[in-house]
Amino acid sequence: MAKYKNEDDPRFVIQNWLRNRNTLEFIGLWEIINNPNFNRVQFDTFRNESGLNRFTMTPTKWVDSTNAIGIISKSGRYGGTYAHSDIALEFASWISAEFKLYLMQDYKRLKLDENSKLSLTWNLHREISKINYKIHTDAKKIFNRRIN
Structure with a gap:
């Protein structure tokens, strides 16, 4: 170098x-x-x-x-x-200032990619929790109707 x-x-x-x-x-x-x-x-x-x-x-x-x-x-x-x-x-x-700039840009790009992947996982978990909550509350309503 x-x-x-x-x-x-x-x-x-x-x-x-x-x-x-x-x-x-x-x-x-x-x-x-x-x-x-x-x-x-x-x-x-x-x-x-x-x-x-x-x-x-x-x-x-x-x-x-x-x-x-x-x-x-x-x-x-x-x-x-x-x-x-x-x-x-x-x-x-x-x-090289040019190398330094490319290094910083590549780092930011990788962090954005990483965050978007983590964001997808987080959104998936959120949606699954939402679906499970609805299933759980519906099951409880049905159970309460049968008892009454």
Whole structure:
């Protein structure tokens, strides 16, 4: 994905993304939720330094310093930086406003589909209850007539 933004040197794209305070807060929160061995003390240090001109961050520094599991960085011929899908989507949203917009629209579409399916189920249960109520009250009327 970083090559999409800078074909010549994609590592700088990732490093710039990691320097961003919002990025660090996002991936730090992801690690807190998903990684019991995450080094929160070092994370707090990075978060406090983020935004300063002297602050630099690389995937390797992040992983080594915080025991992060959401990002993997490998060097060598088949190396690269890889991330959990949650983090990759956040990175893609940062790279491309168009992608972010499509992601939001697709999310809204899926939620509408989900709600309409739930709505159908709810309406079905409501109709069945209505029918059962009528059957129940009619049966009670017939029973009361026979007793009298």
